[in-house]
Amino acid sequence: xxxxxxxxxxxxxxxxxxxxxxMRALAEAxxxxxxxxxxxxxxxxxxxxxxxxxxTWVGRVEGLDTPLPPTWQPWDCRNHRLAWQALQGDGFxxxxxxxxxxxxxxxxxLVLGTSTSSIGATEDAYRGLAQGEPFPxxxxxxxxxxxxxxxxxxxxxxxxxxxxxTVSTACTSSAKxxxxxxxxxxxxxxxxxxxxxxxSLCASVLFGFHALQLVSPxxxxxxxxxxxxxxxxxxxxxxxxxxxxGPLQLLxxxxxxxxxxxxxxxxxxxxxxxxxxxxLASAGLDADxxxxxxxxxxxxxxxxxxxxxxxLRRFSQHTHAASTKGMTGHTLGAAGILGTAFCLQALQTGWxxxxxxxxxxxxxxxxRIALTPRQTEVRVAAxxxxxxxxxxxxxxxxxxxxxxxxxxDHG
Amino acid sequence: MAEHRAWIEGIGIxxxxxxxWPAACMAWRGxxxxxxxxxxxxxxxxLPPAERRRAPASVALxxxxxxxxxxxxxxxGHELLSVFTSAHGDQPVIDQLCQTLAEQxxxxxxxxxxxxxxxxxxxxxxxxxxxxxxxxAISAGEHSFAHGLLEALVQCTSQRSxxxxxxxxxxxxxxLAQLVPARAPMAVALVLAAEPLQTEALALDxxxxxxxxxxxxxxxxxxxxxxxxxxxxxxxxxxxxxxxxRPGPVGLPLDPRLTLSLxxxxxxxxxxxxx
Numbered sequence: 001x002x003x004x005x006x007x008x009x010x011x012x013x014x015x016x017x018x019x020x021x022x023m024r025a026l027a028e029a030x031x032x033x034x035x036x037x038x039x040x041x042x043x044x045x046x047x048x049x050x051x052x053x054x055x056t057w058v059g060r061v062e063g064l065d066t067p068l069p070p071t072w073q074p075w076d077c078r079n080h081r082l083a084w085q086a087l088q089g090d091g092f093x094x095x096x097x098x099x100x101x102x103x104x105x106x107x108x109x110l111v112l113g114t115s116t117s118s119i120g121a122t123e124d125a126y127r128g129l130a131q132g133e134p135f136p137x138x139x140x141x142x143x144x145x146x147x148x149x150x151x152x153x154x155x156x157x158x159x160x161x162x163x164x165x166t167v168s169t170a171c172t173s174s175a176k177x178x179x180x181x182x183x184x185x186x187x188x189x190x191x192x193x194x195x196x197x198x199x200s201l202c203a204s205v206l207f208g209f210h211a212l213q214l215v216s217p218x219x220x221x222x223x224x225x226x227x228x229x230x231x232x233x234x235x236x237x238x239x240x241x242x243x244x245x246g247p248l249q250l251l252x253x254x255x256x257x258x259x260x261x262x263x264x265x266x267x268x269x270x271x272x273x274x275x276x277x278x279x280l281a282s283a284g285l286d287a288d289x290x291x292x293x294x295x296x297x298x299x300x301x302x303x304x305x306x307x308x309x310x311x312l313r314r315f316s317q318h319t320h321a322a323s324t325k326g327m328t329g330h331t332l333g334a335a336g337i338l339g340t341a342f343c344l345q346a347l348q349t350g351w352x353x354x355x356x357x358x359x360x361x362x363x364x365x366x367x368r369i370a371l372t373p374r375q376t377e378v379r380v381a382a383x384x385x386x387x388x389x390x391x392x393x394x395x396x397x398x399x400x401x402x403x404x405x406x407x408x409d410h411g
Numbered sequence: 412m413a414e415h416r417a418w419i420e421g422i423g424i425x426x427x428x429x430x431x432w433p434a435a436c437m438a439w440r441g442x443x444x445x446x447x448x449x450x451x452x453x454x455x456x457x458l459p460p461a462e463r464r465r466a467p468a469s470v471a472l473x474x475x476x477x478x479x480x481x482x483x484x485x486x487x488g489h490e491l492l493s494v495f496t497s498a499h500g501d502q503p504v505i506d507q508l509c510q511t512l513a514e515q516x517x518x519x520x521x522x523x524x525x526x527x528x529x530x531x532x533x534x535x536x537x538x539x540x541x542x543x544x545x546x547x548a549i550s551a552g553e554h555s556f557a558h559g560l561l562e563a564l565v566q567c568t569s570q571r572s573x574x575x576x577x578x579x580x581x582x583x584x585x586x587l588a589q590l591v592p593a594r595a596p597m598a599v600a601l602v603l604a605a606e607p608l609q610t611e612a613l614a615l616d617x618x619x620x621x622x623x624x625x626x627x628x629x630x631x632x633x634x635x636x637x638x639x640x641x642x643x644x645x646x647x648x649x650x651x652x653x654x655x656x657r658p659g660p661v662g663l664p665l666d667p668r669l670t671l672s673l674x675x676x677x678x679x680x681x682x683x684x685x686x
Contacts, residue, residue: 052516106621106668115528122505126513126586135586142590147500147529148552161668163619165558166550168500168529176547180562183569188413189619204508207516208524255545257537262525274543388525389534391546 005253005282006186009246009400012095014086015237015341017328018059022089027345030353031373035327036060037219037231037357045201046078046124054210055217058201059233059329061085074140075153077121079114079200079236083154086198086236095240096158099192105161109190110151111181112166113173113197115333115387118149120202150198154238162190168333171296171387172255173197175336178241178395179253185243192243198236199333205232212263214300220330222297222323223304223369224358230298233329237337239344245400248344251380252283258390265386269306272384275392276314279382283396288316289380290396292352294339295369296384297323298330307384308365315368322370326357336385336393343381343397350375414618415568416676418607420486422653423479423600425452425472426641431479438634439654452596457539465522466535468596469501473532473579474539476598481540484602485609486573488540491602492566493575495533495548496559498642499583499591501526506585532577544572555580556599556645557663557671563603564617573604580642593642599650613653614676619669620662632656649673 014022018036019029029036037057042049061082068076068084087093100108122145129135136145143152151166163184167177174197181193199205209215209232216229241250256278258271265272280287293315295307304323311321324342331338346352354372355361361369380398422432427449429435438444455466455474466474473495481488499505504526511519525531530548537546545566551558556578563576579598583591604612634656635647645663652659652675660674 050516051512051514119505119509122509122587123512126509129586130513135589137589143552145587145590146498146552147550148498148555152552161666163558163561163669164551164666165562167547168550169533169546169548170528170530179545180547180549180565183565186569187415187565189565203512203516204524204527207512207519208508208521208527210517211519211521211524213521255547256543257534257546259537259541259543261538262531262534263521271543387530388528389530389548390537391530391534 014090017235103191109162173333175385175393196238220299235331235334254278339383421480421484421602423476439656476600480600597641
């Protein structure tokens with residue numbers, strides 16, 4: 001039984017990723033097809049240089065070598081620098097302050113998705129220990145070396161006092177954060193929710209995905225005949241979700257589980273399709289209504305095959321379908337907020353991204369993958385996010401469907 | 412804020428000295444933990460043999476508490492939404508992963524990496540029950556139990572659906588034990604429903620209140636005191652009430668200025684569900 005979301009809309013959004021800080025950089029890269037991928041080099045990601053080199057490309061965010069301002073020094077680590085960089089963009093902090101003043105800090109909730117949070121700091125602590133340095137201890141350290149550290153930090157920076165949760169479901173984390181946020185608004189447990197997430201490059205994910213043989217030695221090519229796996233990327237992004245209809249409305253969402261395998265997708269895309277069906281049912285829409293789908297499109301052979309089959313099976317010919325992993329890399333827990341940023345940009349400007357880096361699309365996918373950017377009227381955009389553990393989430397974004405309110409009543 | 416109602420249909424627990432909910436009820440009512448060094452964590456018999464052997468502590472812990480709660484509820488597992496909450500994830504796995512990364516990163520085990528993801532237990536549980544419904548994995552530091560329960564109650568109420576909550580933390584391991592307080596593992600599971608299937612289900616009225624939790628949330632019971640250094644110890648005030656060791660209400664802090672206020676109707680004088 002699909003649940004009916006209460007109308008909620010995004011009133012402010014900001015992201016930072018390998019294509020640059022802020023929504024303007026994202027819009028420009030989307031139009032021009034600019035990629036932010038670069039070879040993984042020897043620059044440290046934390047306090048120590050890498051112990052081993054991996055031949056791969058990454059979506060690295062520049063400008064993260066500067067420590068946090070002195071006030072925030074106890075929180076200093078790469079993931080929080082990344083979150084901090086994102087928070088400086090697009091007037092986001094000012095928009096949150098206005099909402100906090102309007103409703104009071106206790107009525108503004110925070111739901112952030114991350115897969116590894118500040119584990120890079122923990123990796124540094126272990127490297128330090130191996131070199132004879134003391135291991136961190138004390139109350140501040142307890143907060144920093146924790147999965148919830150990101151939410152704790154962002155809550156403090158924004159001065160929020162409402163319900164504060166970390167969602168950590170691998171690569172669906174920040175997509176599922178929107179579902180959690182909508183439910184909080186539906187039950188009147190908040191008047192506004194800051195939703196988003198951050199995941200930064202760290203040894204765990206680089207060597208972990210390498211161990212799984214899922215890392216591409218060249219720039220990743222989603223849906224390409226010669227795709228060889230993912231490029232890891234890093235990103236942070238935040239959206240302000242408020243109750244009521246609006247031009248950037250969360251029309252529906254779906255969450256499901258593959259119940260199949262910890263690290264491989266269901267071969268028939270069963271869970272992904274269920275998440276899509278749920279999202280469509282909750283929005284009262286058919287798949288034909290989707291003008292743009294931001295594919296998860298990680299560029300692993302299996303994931304792309306399963307997602308392309310879903311595209312061919314369920315989406316209309318007119319739907320513009322693209323993956324942006326060739327621009328940003330796979331940003332793991334931040335993929336949902338980054339995908340949402342592309343969707344909202346498409347709704348606002350009509351510009352939809354191409355599938356950058358892909359030159360020779362797999363013929364099995366029937367020419368349905370859009371390789372180049374395009375501009376047209378976009379009324380409904382879908383954001384796909386799938387992850388380890390068999391977790392699936394689909395978000396549907398669109399303009400206030402006030403004109404179709406009667407139809408929605410029948411849904 | 413408005414008060415909502417959910418029904419508790421099943422309870423599960425696992426700690427080395429408390430192998431199931433009936434044993435826990437007996438302990439809380441009798442005033443002492445069972446004697447002895449405690450049991451070893453049971454292998455997750457529901458998983459296929461290969462995965463059972465490799466299952467890390469967090470997955471075994473979570474699946475055992477979940478198994479008890481789902482069995483007691485009488486509901487098929489595949490009908491449940493699920494919420495998994497843990498403050499620190501699988502500490503032995505994270506310790507081993509960070510150790511390898513600090514020494515020979517190219518030797519990271521792919522299985523260990525997969526087990527380090529916070530939703531490993533959520534994924535394993537979905538597989539066991541062939542459950543395709545939504546499952547989430549959350550964390551909220553020292554308030555991870557209260558937030559897990561809140562998320563489960565919110566899903567139950569907003570989606571009018573039964574929800575499995577599984578709250579678990581392993582014992583700290585390696586150098587991280589300086590930062591992680593848990594000295595022993597513990598998992599707690601509840602099946603919550605919007606419409607009760609059983610007459611013996613307990614009604615749980617809940618709301619979120621601004622302000623600090625009212626007394627008597629601090630743990631005074633000797634059994635709770637003995638479990639205070641276990642993972643998920645923040646669940647103890649609610650467990651005392653569910654076991655009938657003292658009357659409610661219960662206020663669980665969501666953070667310093669927000670409380671999840673819980674009232675059982677009628678107060679739990681008998682030790683069910685499942686007890």
